[in-house]
Amino acid sequence: MRDDDTFAPSDRTRRRVDPSRLAExxxxxxxLQEERATSAEIVERLLNETPRADWLTLADRSEMHTxxxxxxxxxxxxxxxxxxxxxxxxxxxxxxxxDAIPDDAYPRVMLAQxxxxxxxxxxxxxxxxxxxxxxxxxxxxxxxxLCPHIVLSHDLAIVNFVRASVLQQMRRFSEAQALLKECxxxxxxxxxxxxxxxxxxxxxxxxxxxxxxxxxRGVLSPFLRRAKPEARAIARTALGWCAIHIGDxxxxxxxxxYAMDASRQLNWPLEVVRTSYGVGAALLRLxxxxxxxxxxxxxxxxxxxxxxIEEAGLCGLELVEAYLVARRAxxxxxxxxxxxxxxxxxxxxxxxISAIASLNDAIEACNATPETxxxxxxxxxxxxxxxxxxxxxxxx
Amino acid sequence: MTTPLPHTGxxxxxxxAVYVRYFDLLVRLAIFKFRVPxxxxxxLAHDVLMTYLRKQxxxxxxxxxxxxxICYASRHYWRQIGKSFPANHDSDLERPDPASVRILxxxxxxxxxxxxxxxxxxxxxxxxxxxxxxxxxxxxxxxxLGVKPxxxxxxxxxxxxxxxxxxxxxxxxxxxxxxxxxG
Numbered sequence: 001m002r003d004d005d006t007f008a009p010s011d012r013t014r015r016r017v018d019p020s021r022l023a024e025x026x027x028x029x030x031x032l033q034e035e036r037a038t039s040a041e042i043v044e045r046l047l048n049e050t051p052r053a054d055w056l057t058l059a060d061r062s063e064m065h066t067x068x069x070x071x072x073x074x075x076x077x078x079x080x081x082x083x084x085x086x087x088x089x090x091x092x093x094x095x096x097x098x099d100a101i102p103d104d105a106y107p108r109v110m111l112a113q114x115x116x117x118x119x120x121x122x123x124x125x126x127x128x129x130x131x132x133x134x135x136x137x138x139x140x141x142x143x144x145x146l147c148p149h150i151v152l153s154h155d156l157a158i159v160n161f162v163r164a165s166v167l168q169q170m171r172r173f174s175e176a177q178a179l180l181k182e183c184x185x186x187x188x189x190x191x192x193x194x195x196x197x198x199x200x201x202x203x204x205x206x207x208x209x210x211x212x213x214x215x216x217r218g219v220l221s222p223f224l225r226r227a228k229p230e231a232r233a234i235a236r237t238a239l240g241w242c243a244i245h246i247g248d249x250x251x252x253x254x255x256x257x258y259a260m261d262a263s264r265q266l267n268w269p270l271e272v273v274r275t276s277y278g279v280g281a282a283l284l285r286l287x288x289x290x291x292x293x294x295x296x297x298x299x300x301x302x303x304x305x306x307x308x309i310e311e312a313g314l315c316g317l318e319l320v321e322a323y324l325v326a327r328r329a330x331x332x333x334x335x336x337x338x339x340x341x342x343x344x345x346x347x348x349x350x351x352x353i354s355a356i357a358s359l360n361d362a363i364e365a366c367n368a369t370p371e372t373x374x375x376x377x378x379x380x381x382x383x384x385x386x387x388x389x390x391x392x393x394x395x396x
Numbered sequence: 397m398t399t400p401l402p403h404t405g406x407x408x409x410x411x412x413a414v415y416v417r418y419f420d421l422l423v424r425l426a427i428f429k430f431r432v433p434x435x436x437x438x439x440l441a442h443d444v445l446m447t448y449l450r451k452q453x454x455x456x457x458x459x460x461x462x463x464x465x466i467c468y469a470s471r472h473y474w475r476q477i478g479k480s481f482p483a484n485h486d487s488d489l490e491r492p493d494p495a496s497v498r499i500l501x502x503x504x505x506x507x508x509x510x511x512x513x514x515x516x517x518x519x520x521x522x523x524x525x526x527x528x529x530x531x532x533x534x535x536x537x538x539x540x541l542g543v544k545p546x547x548x549x550x551x552x553x554x555x556x557x558x559x560x561x562x563x564x565x566x567x568x569x570x571x572x573x574x575x576x577x578x579g
Contacts, residue, residue, distance in 0.1 A: 015420045021442050022415055029411040029449050067450065109443045113450050150472035151443040154451075154465060189467065191460025 028107060035068025043072040055089055059096030065105065070094055070114050074121050081128070088125040094118040095138075109149050116145040116152075120159045123166065132170045139163045157186035161199060168202070171384075173210050180206060197223065197231050204238045211382065213242040233262035233271065240278045249285035256282055273302040277315045284322050292322045309346040310384070313339045313356070317377035320359070324370045329363055332373070336360040352380045414458070415445055422466040430470035440469045515562035520555040527552050 046058050058064055073094040080087035098118035101111065119142035126135035142159045146152045161183045167176035180203045187196040200223045207216035220235045220242070227235055240255035256278035263271035280296035283289075296319040303312035316339045323332035337360050343353045359376045362368035419441050426437035444465045448455060455461045513521045526532045526540060538548035 015423050015438075017416055017419050018438070018442075021438075022412065025415050025442070025445060025449070026408050026411050028446065030408055032449055107443075107446050109447050110450060113447060149443070150476055151440060151447055151465060151469040153468035153472065154461075155447070186464075186468065190464030191457045192455075192464075194456070 024107065028110065032067055035066045036071065037068075039066060039068030039072040040075075043069055043076065052089070055093050056096055058093060059100050064097050065101045067106065067110070067114055070098055070118055073097070074117065077121055077125060084125060084128040088122070088129060091118070091122040091125040095122050095141075109151055112145050112149045112152060113155055116142040116155055116159060118142075119145065120162055123159075124162055127162075127166045127169065132166055135166045136163065136170075139166065153186055154190050154192065157183040158195070161195065161202075164202065168206055168209075173206060177203070177206055177210070193226075197227060201231055201234050201238075204235060208238045208241050209384065211245070213245040217242040217246070229262060230266060233259050233266060233268075236262070237271070237275055237278060240275070240282070244278070244281055244285065249282045253279065253282035253286065270306060270308075273299055273306070274311070277303070277311070277318075280315070280322075281318050284318055284325070287325075289322055289326050293319065293326065296322060304342075309342050310348060313343055313348070313352075314377060314381055317356070317359075317373060317380060320363075321370045321373035321377065324363070324368060324373055329366070329368075332368070333360060333363040336363060349380075349383050352383050355379050411449075414448075418445065418459070418462050422462060425463065425466050426470045426473075429467070430474070432470050432473055436473065437470075440473060441466060444469055512559040512562065516555070516559055520558055523548075523551055523555045524559065 042063055046061065046064065047055065050058055063069075073090055077087045077090040077094070080090065095115075095118045098115040101114065103111065105111065106114065119138050123135045123138035123142065126132075126138055139159055139162060143156065143163075146156045146159065160179045164176040164179040164183065167173075167179065180199055184196060184199045184203060187193075187199055200219060204216045204220035204223070207213070207219060216238060220239050224232055224235055224239075236255040236259040240252045240259060243249070243252035243255060256275050260272055260275035260279060263275055276295055277299040280292050280299055283292035283295060296315055300312050300315040300319060303309075303315055316335055320332045320335050320339075323329070323335065336356055340353055340356050340360060343349075343356065355376050359368060359373060362372055419438075422441035422444055423434075423437045426432040426440050427434060432440065444462060447465065448458070448462065513524055516524070523537065523541070526537050527534070532540070534549050534552065535545050537552065538545040541548055541551070543551070
């Protein structure tokens with residue numbers, strides 16, 4: 001039985017609502033509605049009539065000190081994804097505005113929400129610019145504003161979800177995983193299924209990156225049934241990699257093929273490339289070598305066109321394996337040396353470069369087998385998560 | 397450059413209706429599920445409803461959202477004052493029987509509850525005293541009675557129903573007894 005059924009009030013025992021509290025609630029609701037109706041115009045006017053270099057001074061203007069203005073600024077920053085620098089200036093303005101609002105201007109919990117979300121947006125904007133350390137500091141500022149208020153668990157989870165994403169980009173996977181686990185629970189218990197889904201996907205992808213494929217499968221498989229098309233496409237890509245590593249190439253091919261079609265329909269060109277790389281990897285494991293070579297070659301070229309050297313390299317190592325299976329050693333060697341050059345040029349991990357260079361030597365000496373290529377590929381892939389292992393050791 | 401924020405489509409009466417509809421439920425959850433004192437439970441419920449206002453456009457299903465929020469708030473309440481609330485421990489057992497929560501709540505105050513207890517046989521009275529005056533958990537009541545917790549929970553419900561029955565019939569009796577001095 002659900003809690004709310006258990007506690008369903010009967011008319012006889014219904015608690016009386018305090019009229020002053022009810023009045024505060026409705027007055028605040030009305031005020032927010034009114035602010036929302038006018039804030040976009042205020043923001044637009046003030047930004048237009050103020051030189052960009054002086055935007056931060058707008059934080060002192062009293063007409064900016066409303067929740068509506070903060071929501072408008074957040075919305076504006078959101079639309080500036082293509083211009084992360086401007087998005088950051090807007091987000092910085094929002095934090096200045098939020099912190100300048102007098103403490104008694106709104107109910108305390110609401111003011112904490114307003115300030116925390118402004119800092120969260122600033123953290124996000126910094127993250128888009130790759131300024132991860134500063135982003136974490138901004139997100140900690142958001143957490144600080146929420147912590148004194150015990151009714152803000154949902155807001156805290158929203159901020160922590162962004163923190164998890166930043167930590168993941170910094171390859172601090174253990175911390176990210178712990179936060180995601182916590183956020184998932186909070187979203188589920190609030191019936192916030194949209195964020196719960198996003199969190200589940202993030203968790204699944206994180207587990208894949210950490211090489212915990214069985215756990216990732218456990219998280220993502222049940223999620224497929226109720227996922228929306230976008231989320232399902234992402235989940236099936238991740239499940240494809242799980243299946244590859246668990247050794248079920250048929251299942252992997254099914255997941256990747258589905259995800260590739262879906263990505264095409266969703267107009268996600270980069271995801272189409274990533275999933276076609278997955279298709280190639282599955283075909284290779286199914287011993288459909290010619291198809292695998294064609295698919296992987298195509299995927300690698302498109303990764304390089306997007307300047308995604310690391311992914312192109314990993315894809316290329318699958319291709320080296322395919323060449324070795326097909327006994328096309330010359331092509332395998334030439335490709336391996338090409339990948340070494342690309343990695344060196346892009347100043348990628350030195351250990352990865354050494355591993356690929358030794359594969360190259362082995363092919364030249366006719367000592368390389370397809371298994372050698374696969375272990376080098378697995379080693380290079382594992383280096384992507386190594387930073388976290390080092391960090392974990394320091395923390396523990 | 398900026399687009400107007402979407403209007404939530406709620407008018408003042410609808411906000412008022414939301415508050416009136418959910419305030420009671422949230423307070424009850426805090427009190428009965430987490431044993432938050434009445435006055436604090438009301439403040440928590442009010443704050444939870446306040447936080448909803450800012451998210452109104454994004455909360456798809458209000459009821460579970462509010463219930464989640466009050467549950468988290470109640471747990472944090474105890475954490476904040478330094479008492480750990482056993483979140484899942486015996487939660488089923490501690491949850492009042494749906495049939496009896498109404499009865500317990502209908503007893504107007506402690507005095508009336510005591511009066512109701514007076515009407516009960518000793519065994520019934522002891523059980524309810526343990527649970528509601530000594531503050532024992534269902535598991536503790538079970539332990540003291542030497543029975544299983546599930547059975548103790550059933551016994552408590554039975555005692556409450558009996559108390560209500562006797563109390564109500566006593567009320568009817570006294571109402572029907574002619575008062576002295578009247579003709």
